[in-house]
Structures are given as C-alpha cells and as structure tokens.
Amino acid sequence: MSNLSTTSDDILACARSLIVAGGYNGFSYADIADVVGIRKASIHHHFPSKVDLVRTLVARYREEAEAGMANVELHESDPHEQLRIYAEYWEACIADASAPFCICALLASELPVLPEEVGLEVRAHFRSLSAWLTSVLERGARRGRFQLVSTPRAEAEAFMATVHGAMLSARAYGDPKVFGVVTGPLLERLAPRSLQIRP
Amino acid sequence: MSNLSTTSDDILACARSLIVAGGYNGFSYADIADVVGIRKASIHHHFPSKVDLVRTLVARYREEAEAGMANVELHESDPHEQLRIYAEYWEACIADASAPFCICALLASELPVLPEEVGLEVRAHFRSLSAWLTSVLERGARRGRFQLVSTPRAEAEAFMATVHGAMLSARAYGDPKVFGVVTGPLLERLAPRSLQIRP
DNA sequence: CCTTACCTACCTTCTGGTAGGACGGCAGTC
C-alpha cells in the first residue's frame, strides 16, 4: 500500500494540469507522453483507456477535496473562517497559476459530451461540495454568525456558483486578482460588520 | 444586402449548438456536415478554417449580445428591471434547453488552448458585458435603487460571475431550476425590500 | 518464473484541409 511506481502519479499529475488548461478533449495521450517522457503505449499500461485515466483522476481529485473539507472542519471551527480558508485556497492556486481552475468545474462545462463515467464523478463533486457549504452556512446561521437572505442550501449554491464564476472571470481577464475582487465581498456580505467577532 | 444563402447561417447555428454542448474541441466539421446535410468540404467553402468559423460565430454572438443590451436599455429604464430581464433571458434559455450556456463563458474555460483570434473575441465579450453591468449598477446606485456593498465594477463582476456559475451548476445538476435558485436571491439582495418601488 | 514496466511497431478512425470538377444562374454580346 506504499507508493509503488511514481510514473502513474506523474501521468495523473500531468493529465490534471492538461485538463485544467483545456478540458477533456483538450489533451491527448501523446501530449502526456511528451511531458512525462514515456511512450504513448506505456500510458495504456497504467490506464487502459482515456476514460479510465480521467475517471480515476477525478475520483482522486474528489478524495483530496473531501480530505480538504475534513481538514478545514478539524482545524477551524468558525464557519466564516472556514469559508475564508476555502476561498483563499483557490485564490492562492489561481495567483501562483499552479492549478488555476477546479477540474470538476471545468469538466462540468462540457458535461454533455463527457463519457458517462466521468460525468458521474463530476456531478458527485458538485453534490458533495454543495453539501459541505450548506452545512457550514447552516451552522453559521444557527450560531448567529451569518445573516442569510434565503435558505442555507440556496446560499450554498450561490456561493459555489460565484466561486466558479470568479475562476472563469479570472481566466477570461487573464488577471488572478479578479478572483479576490469577486469572492472578497462575497464573504463580507455573509457576515456583516455588525456580526464580526473582532475582539 | 439581403439574405443570400441560408447555408452559411445553418452552419453557424449548428456550430453554435455544438459548441454550447462541448466547447471548441468538442465538435468537428464532420459533425456539422451530418446535421446540416452537406459535405465536409462544402463547409470549407463558407469558412476556410475552423478558426474562421468559430471567430465569426463568436463575433456574431457578441453583436447579438450587444444588440440585446441596447434593446434592454431602450425598452426598460429601471436598472433593477434591466438586470431582471437579463437574468430571466438566460433562465428561459436554460429552461427550454435552447441554448443552455453562454458560448463565451464556455469558451473562456478553455481559453489556454483556444486559437488566439477566438480568445480575443471571448475576452472582448467579457469586457463589454462587464461594462454594461457596471453602468447599470452605477446608475441604479445613483438613483438609490440599489444598495451596493462595494464598487459598481466589483458588484458587476460578482453579478456576472454568479450568473456564469449558475449556468454551470444548472448543467452539473442537470436541473434548470438551479439557475433561478441562485440568480433570484442575487437580484433581491441588490434591491432590498426597503428600496422596492412597488406602488 | 512470473510479474511489472516499458518499449517498438502497427492499426483504425477521425481530424482539419486541399484539388479539381460538376452544375446552375446570370450577365453580356452578337
């Protein structure tokens, strides 16, 4: 159960960054082969088909996301701070261009032409992210930390949508700062000055 | 200056719906040929290269969007209503699945792998839409119609991002209603009850 | 000896794109 070969990880990492750049149809096995320094056929040894590759890629991404959410829950109990950590995580990713887009958000945009197995993973991510955000908002509202204008669920969907849209705008403008410009006030709005617990 | 051949329009319309489904790399000339009932080579007669096709497609889309904004300005002077009309336009498009995604939003997600000429058109749309939204919000704030928590520009970017994200979520969940769930409160928030001019 | 990882060589199908011809309509012009 240790890290067997790193090649398969290299392939996954490479595929991930290629998908972030151009989606499912935006890369080929040949592209990966070039970057990883391996032959096309060797990739098929690790991932028989492109669907296998992308499916396990998204599955792993989901695991990481899930772990990330659990980690936030573990180290920070304040709902408002939790959302801030989430937003700032993406802000950092976009700023240093390490992963300037959520893979699932990108793949979701091409859902109609995606292989079914991949599409299922993508949808699952949306559901799990939305569920977590809903729980955070609900807890925050219960504690009087947030001032919600609609249901926690609706606010969570709006929050998620805005974050995804902010990624898109940052990419469209070619300016990482746009992400912060959009998400900053988003957090402010949920917890107005009057509710801030600044000692 | 009359409508010469309708074939080139058919090609554009078909390409548009194919792009809405799967982006730039999600369709081929063969796909269009099948739908329009023409041979692949004939498409090259109208649009020498794929870049030509998509560039003129996006350029036309931008013209239509520009005309749409002008039309809203012409027939409705209330800023809040203007935004509502914009949001409800998309809500209708998504609900009847006629065009369940903004072409430029979709293409923006694959910007890094897009031909430069297409990318320029896409960016231009973002700028022009953002500029219009900014002007609407600014006017609304000046008239005391909106209650903005940050600059009109920032609010406009947030509004646009949320709408784009809402499209994405509607697609991810396979549920058109999600778009309304997200954008509804968005409008409410800008013009709170206390500012409503309901006689 | 068998498994794992990787290779070369090859296959089929699709990709965007080209060359050149067929056909019809529409000026001219005799």
Added chain:
DNA sequence: GACTGCCGTCCTACCAGAAGGTAGGTAAGG
C-alpha cells in the same frame, strides 16, 4: 433568343497527421 464566360455553391476524391488503442516483445527484479 442563343452563345459564351464567369461566379457561387456544392460535390467526389484525396491527403497528412493526430486520435485512441492493440500486439507482441524485452529487460529488470523479487
């Protein structure tokens, strides 16, 4: 009106390269 040349539209027939994928082999290592 008939002939002629041209232009726009669409065709068949190609092409080179890229796509995802397969077959079968080699070398290393427990």
